Structures are given as C-alpha cells and as structure tokens.
Amino acid sequence: MINFIRSMSLILALTALSFSLPAIASEKHNHSATHSDALLFLLTHKIALNKLQAQFKDIGLDEKIDNLSNQKQHLEKALPVLNGYMARPETRYPNMQMYHESLKSRGAILADFSDLIDHYFRLHTSLLPSSPAVTGH
DSSP states (O other): OHHHHHHHHHHHHHHHHHHHSOSSSOSSOOTTSOHHHHHHHHHHHHHHHHHHHHHGGGSOHHHHHHHHHHHHHHHHHHHHHHHHHHTOOGGGSSSHHHHHHHHHHHHHHHHHHHHHHHHHHHHHHHTSTTSHHHHOO
C-alpha cells in the first residue's frame, strides 16, 4: 500500500512539474546558441543538481525544502534546453560519424538528467507526511 501511495505521489509530482515548467529555458540562455553552448548550459545545471542532491541527507527539514526548491529552479531552466538539445536533426551534421557521436553524447546527457529527475522526486516524496523519513516510523 505504501509503495502504491509513493508511486501515485511520484506520478502526481511528475505531472505537476511538467505543467509548471516554463516554455523558455532561461532569461539568459539564447536559443540561437550553438549546440556546444547548450551542452555547457546543461552540464552547469547537472553539476549544481548533483551538489544539491548530495547535500540533501545532511541538512535539516527547512533546508531540505529550500534545497528542493533550488533543484526545481535548476530543472525548470535546464529541461527546455535539454529538449532542444535532443531535437537537433540529422541534417545538421556533416557526416554520419559525427551524427553517431552526437547520438551517444545526447543519450548520455539524457540518461544523466533522467537519473537527476528520478532522484529529485525520490527526495521530494521522502518529505511527504506518510513517508518514514518524516514520521520516523
């Protein structure tokens, strides 16, 4: 029953996040930027998210709430850029070798962000009232 509740909470949280993400990546990110610029932008947010998630277990409840808020802000900025980064068409590459390398690179960054999002929602649901982390049971 607890797993069902957590699963439903995760689904609801994912749905809420998907509706709350802004259509633009960031005020400072230029959508005419190069593919490399987008990758650097994504890596910056990936590193910040990794740091925030690593700090999570060692901080108090109020700090955890702030930490999750900061993580959400990074995701709101990074995910639209990730979407554009993933959508680069094959015709933009001079040869198939470069396209193949790009697919591997894009797959890796997508996997990294998938893990970060999954961890974000696990941390988020750990603060739900029915969670053992909050009730102490």
